[in-house]
Amino acid sequence: MNPQAPRLYGLPKVHKEDSSSDFNLVKIHKKRRVIYSSESENSSGVSPTEPLTPDEKPPNEEAETPKSLRALRDLLDNLQMRASMFIHCSVPKIYYGARTHKQLQQVVKEFRRTAYCGDARMSILSSRDYSCIREFDKSLYKTKNDMCKECVPKKTETHSKCLYFNNKTALCHDTLPAAFDLEDLVSAGQHLKACPYYAARTMASSADIVFCPYNYLIDPFIRNSMSIDLRDEIVILDEAHNIEDICRDAATFTVTRDHVHSALQELEQLSQYAYANQDIMADVLCIIRALTNWDDWFKNQTQFVIDLPLRNGEATHTLEVEFFAETLKNHNIGREQSQVLKEHTLRIEHAIACTKSKRVDSYLSKDIQNEFISILGKEVKNNILDEIKKAIYFGILFDSTPDISHVDQMSYVIRYVHIEGDDVEVKESFLGFFPIAGKTAVELTENILTQLEVITWTHIYGLGYDNAATMAGVHGGVQAIAKEHNP
Ligand code: SF4
Structure with a gap:
C-alpha cells in the first residue's frame, strides 16, 4: 500500500470553541480530516493505524453537535441528494x-x-x-x-x-x-x-x-x-x-441494367490488376459472378416488355411475387448465394414468427374505445352522485327534446349545495339524457325514478320542468305523482 495514500477519519466534526463563554459559538471542519499513514497519531487522538470507515462516526460526535446544526446538515444532505438526482436525470427530447x-x-x-x-x-x-x-x-x-x-x-x-x-x-x-x-x-x-x-x-x-x-x-x-x-x-x-x-x-432502391453494366465494367478493370489487389480479389470475383447473374436475369426479363407500348420511353410489366422469386432462384440470386440477403431474410422470418406468436393488444378498436368512454362516463357520474348524496337535499330539472331521428331524449340536471370545508357552492350537474319510453305522466315518472335509482326520492326538494300538462299537471302530472312520494 502507498504509505502516502490518504485515509478518511469519520464525518465533519463540530467543536465547541468555549462552552463556558459562548455556547452558540461553534466551529465546523468543512472537510473530512485527511491523515497520512506516516503521521503517528491524529489530533483527535484516534490512531491512524485503526482508520474509521467513512460511515463510522467517532464516539459522542452526534451528542456534541447542536440540534439545529444536525438539522441543517441533514437538510444539506437531502438537497445534495436531490440535486444529484436532478443532474443525472435527463428530459427526453x-x-x-x-x-x-x-x-x-x-x-x-x-x-x-x-x-x-x-x-x-x-x-x-x-x-x-x-x-x-x-x-x-x-x-x-x-x-x-x-x-x-x-x-x-x-x-x-x-x-x-x-x-x-x-x-x-x-x-x-x-x-x-x-x-x-x-x-x-x-x-x-x-x-x-x-x-x-x-x-x-x-x-x-x-x-x-x-x-x-x-x-x-x-x-x-x-x-x-x-x-x-x-x-x-x-x-x-x-x-x-x-x-x-x-x-x-x-428500404427501396432502384437498380437498372445500366447500373449493373457499369459496376461490372469497373470490377473487371480492377480484376486486371490481380497482384496489386490480391487482398480483395476473392471478393471482387464473387461480386462479378453475382452481377453477371443479375445481368442474365435482366436479359431474360426482356421478353415480358419487348412488345409492350412505351410511355415516356418506358414499358412496365409487374411480376407476381412468387414468380419473381422463382426467376431470381433460377439465376442463382437468393439467400443461398448472399450472406447479407440470408441474414435479412432470417431476421424478417423471425419477426413474422414473433408477431404471429405474440398477440399485441392495441386497444384501438371502436368497441374497446366505446367501452373506455362508457367506463369513464360511469365513473364521473358516480362521483357526482356521491356529492349529491352527501348534500342530502337537492332539486331536479328535466326536459325533453327530439333528436335528429325524432326520438324524444330526456335531459336531467341536479341542483345541490356542495360544501367543502368553509367553501359552500351551489352546483348544477348535468347527469345525461335518455330516450323516453312513453309519454304519459306515469311512464315519465317511472323513467325519472329509474335514472335516480341511487338517490332517495324523499330528499328531492324541488322539481323543474316546462309547462306541459304531463309534467306540470296538478292532478295527473309528474308533479302530482312526485308529491305522492314526497308531499
Ligand atoms: S453550401 Fe448551402 S448547405 Fe452547404 S454550408 Fe453553404 S449554405 Fe449551407
Whole structure:
C-alpha cells in the first residue's frame, strides 16, 4: 500500500470553541480530516493505524453537535441528494415527424400558441434542397448536396468555401423567434448570412422539440448522417397511417441494367490488376459472378416488355411475387448465394414468427374505445352522485327534446349545495339524457325514478320542468305523482 495514500477519519466534526463563554459559538471542519499513514497519531487522538470507515462516526460526535446544526446538515444532505438526482436525470427530447413541410408549418403554428413556446426550445430539420441559401449553379454541380459537400471543410481542412457555413453560429436560438418554421429559418439565415441547414442541425442537439419530415426518423442512413439517436426519446408521428409507405420507400432502391453494366465494367478493370489487389480479389470475383447473374436475369426479363407500348420511353410489366422469386432462384440470386440477403431474410422470418406468436393488444378498436368512454362516463357520474348524496337535499330539472331521428331524449340536471370545508357552492350537474319510453305522466315518472335509482326520492326538494300538462299537471302530472312520494 502507498504509505502516502490518504485515509478518511469519520464525518465533519463540530467543536465547541468555549462552552463556558459562548455556547452558540461553534466551529465546523468543512472537510473530512485527511491523515497520512506516516503521521503517528491524529489530533483527535484516534490512531491512524485503526482508520474509521467513512460511515463510522467517532464516539459522542452526534451528542456534541447542536440540534439545529444536525438539522441543517441533514437538510444539506437531502438537497445534495436531490440535486444529484436532478443532474443525472435527463428530459427526453421530442421528435415530431410529419409528411411535408407544409404540415410542419401548421404544427409550428400550433406550438407557437401553446404555453410551452419559449420555455421549450425547438429546431426544424430539412434537406439542403430546402435550406441551402448559397447560389446553386447547375452547370457545376448535379445537386445542392454535391455543392455543399465540396464547399464545407473536410476533416483535415479548417476553412470552408461557403461564407454561410463560416457564419452558421450567427443563426441560433437567441437570434430566432421562440417558434419558427422553415420559411422563418431560411429568411433569418439570408438576413444574417448564416447557413440555415447547419444552424438547424446544431440547434437540434440542444432543442427540447425537433420538427422534421418522417424520413429523418425512419431512414437509418439519414438518422446517422444527422446524428439522430432515438433511444429514450419521444417520437410523435403525424398521420401515422403513412408510415408503412414511408418505411417501404426508405428500404427501396432502384437498380437498372445500366447500373449493373457499369459496376461490372469497373470490377473487371480492377480484376486486371490481380497482384496489386490480391487482398480483395476473392471478393471482387464473387461480386462479378453475382452481377453477371443479375445481368442474365435482366436479359431474360426482356421478353415480358419487348412488345409492350412505351410511355415516356418506358414499358412496365409487374411480376407476381412468387414468380419473381422463382426467376431470381433460377439465376442463382437468393439467400443461398448472399450472406447479407440470408441474414435479412432470417431476421424478417423471425419477426413474422414473433408477431404471429405474440398477440399485441392495441386497444384501438371502436368497441374497446366505446367501452373506455362508457367506463369513464360511469365513473364521473358516480362521483357526482356521491356529492349529491352527501348534500342530502337537492332539486331536479328535466326536459325533453327530439333528436335528429325524432326520438324524444330526456335531459336531467341536479341542483345541490356542495360544501367543502368553509367553501359552500351551489352546483348544477348535468347527469345525461335518455330516450323516453312513453309519454304519459306515469311512464315519465317511472323513467325519472329509474335514472335516480341511487338517490332517495324523499330528499328531492324541488322539481323543474316546462309547462306541459304531463309534467306540470296538478292532478295527473309528474308533479302530482312526485308529491305522492314526497308531499
Ligand atoms: S454550408 Fe449551407 S449554405 Fe453553404 S453550401 Fe452547404 S448547405 Fe448551402
